[in-house]
Amino acid sequence: MHTNPEVLALLALGDQSAASQDDRDHIGGCEVCSAEVAELAHLAGVGRSTNAQMRIETPSPEVWRRIATELGLEESAPAVTPSQPTRNDAHPTPATIEPAAAAPGAAPTPIGSAHNRRRRHILTSAVAAVLALIVGVGGGIAWERRTPPETVVAQADLSALPDWPGARGQATLERDSAGNQVLVVTVQTARPVAGLQEVWLIDPSVKGMQSIGLLTQPTQRFQLPAGLNVTKFPIVDVSAEPPNGVPAHSGDSIVRGTLDL
Amino acid sequence: MSVSPRDEHEQVVSDFLAGDEVALAEIYRRYSPLIYSVALRSLGDVAEAEDVTQKVFIAAWTSKHRYQPERASLPAWLMGITRHKIGDAHFGSARQKRIQSEVAAISEPTTQEPMDVAERLVIADEIARLDDVPQQVLRLAFYEDLTHAQIAERMQLPPGTVKSHIRRSLLKLKSRLEVFPDAYES
Numbered sequence: 001m002h003t004n005p006e007v008l009a010l011l012a013l014g015d016q017s018a019a020s021q022d023d024r025d026h027i028g029g030c031e032v033c034s035a036e037v038a039e040l041a042h043l044a045g046v047g048r049s050t051n052a053q054m055r056i057e058t059p060s061p062e063v064w065r066r067i068a069t070e071l072g073l074e075e076s077a078p079a080v081t082p083s084q085p086t087r088n089d090a091h092p093t094p095a096t097i098e099p100a101a102a103a104p105g106a107a108p109t110p111i112g113s114a115h116n117r118r119r120r121h122i123l124t125s126a127v128a129a130v131l132a133l134i135v136g137v138g139g140g141i142a143w144e145r146r147t148p149p150e151t152v153v154a155q156a157d158l159s160a161l162p163d164w165p166g167a168r169g170q171a172t173l174e175r176d177s178a179g180n181q182v183l184v185v186t187v188q189t190a191r192p193v194a195g196l197q198e199v200w201l202i203d204p205s206v207k208g209m210q211s212i213g214l215l216t217q218p219t220q221r222f223q224l225p226a227g228l229n230v231t232k233f234p235i236v237d238v239s240a241e242p243p244n245g246v247p248a249h250s251g252d253s254i255v256r257g258t259l260d261l
Numbered sequence: 262m263s264v265s266p267r268d269e270h271e272q273v274v275s276d277f278l279a280g281d282e283v284a285l286a287e288i289y290r291r292y293s294p295l296i297y298s299v300a301l302r303s304l305g306d307v308a309e310a311e312d313v314t315q316k317v318f319i320a321a322w323t324s325k326h327r328y329q330p331e332r333a334s335l336p337a338w339l340m341g342i343t344r345h346k347i348g349d350a351h352f353g354s355a356r357q358k359r360i361q362s363e364v365a366a367i368s369e370p371t372t373q374e375p376m377d378v379a380e381r382l383v384i385a386d387e388i389a390r391l392d393d394v395p396q397q398v399l400r401l402a403f404y405e406d407l408t409h410a411q412i413a414e415r416m417q418l419p420p421g422t423v424k425s426h427i428r429r430s431l432l433k434l435k436s437r438l439e440v441f442p443d444a445y446e447s
Binding site for chain 2: 005006009010012013014015017018039040043044046047048049050051054055056057058059060062063064066067070071073074186188189190191192218219
């Protein structure tokens with residue numbers, strides 16, 4: 001029978017009056033209780049080293065704008081205003097995630113643990129409606145849907161080649177209102193790619209191929225040359241290319257898939 | 262359809278890893294204040310702290326394929342990146358020149374480990390969020406070293422109530438810090 005948790009908490013704060021001799025005897029020989037006291041004592045120590053002037057501050061909106069510019073994020077993503085901490089905020093607070101039902105002593109499940117992650121369909125402006133993030137009063141989020149004018153013509157899941165385990169990707173072919181064909185490519189690799197990544201459209205016999213461009217962001221849109229007949233080159237391939245100026249395909253493909261035209 | 266905060270967070274992390282820019286924006290919203298504040302306390306300069314913040318989120322986005330959820334929570338991983346960027350900033354040549362040409366400020370920026378700074382900021386923030394009565398109880402216990410009986414008398418509360426407030430408040434601090442396990446090398 002373990003020591004009353006309130007006694008442990010008080011001992012952690014240095015309040016010796018809280019514990020009886022029996023309590024002390026137990027704690028001395030109990031790993032669970034002494035670990036609890038140690039952990040709470042650490043928290044108390046940190047708490048004591050803070051002062052009322054220590055505050056979490058928000059950076060200026062300019063910082064987000066610079067991030068969005070450097071990463072080439074969609075212009076539809078408006079300036080993000082980090083939420084100001086409020087008392088008893090029901091929403092997840094900055095820098096922490098509170099357990100949904102804070103039962104004392106309950107161990108929270110690891111965030112994003114493997115068995116909870118499901119392979120998620122990657123959002124692109126063509127596959128789903130574009131979502132615009134609006135930060136409401138008090139840090140709440142409202143999601144606004146906007147339907148794009150593009151139509152999806154075809155789609156392909158890109159699978160990893162043997163040299164690139166864990167890589168995956170997706171390609172979507174869109175036609176916009178002007179009749180242009182746009183290939184939207186997303187690639188994720190399990191290890192960094194030395195050199196460049198290049199996107200190709202390849203014919204079914206894997207003899208003829210057309211370079212579409214270099215992939216410099218996780219998701220990128222490529223407007224295809226007007227005369228390119230994609231039905232003749234339906235295989236989407238992303239390769240790792242050494243930056244040596246040699247235009248030919250290196251032979252080192254990362255992911256590949258076929259558009260379902 | 263209502264979603265628990267925990268499920269919602271897991272969804273945002275999952276979306277982020279899948280390359281969803283909107284999820285990146287949400288992660289920025291949640292974590293940039295802490296990252297910025299840690300950088301600010303470490304470097305003592307707003308422009309440098311803003312620069313670190315920018316570098317952290319760009320690095321997080323471009324290296325998210327290296328994030329392993331089983332090794333650390335997302336905030337812990339972000340703090341690992343923050344540590345590196347703060348370290349880089351400390352040795353940046355622009356900073357060296359600035360320090361050499363300025364009279365040293367009265368309050369020196371801290372050279373403490375960013376993880377320790379983050380821990381203190383989070384704890385200070387959590388204490389400030391407590392309701393008035395438990396907050397006062399905790400402050401008396403922390404800063405004036407009073408026993409629970411002394412706190413009870415000072416605040417005219419039953420001793421049992423004081424004990425309960427202390428325990429529940431410490432548990433809140435503990436659960437808040439649970440997202441910062443051991444430092445994670447990014």
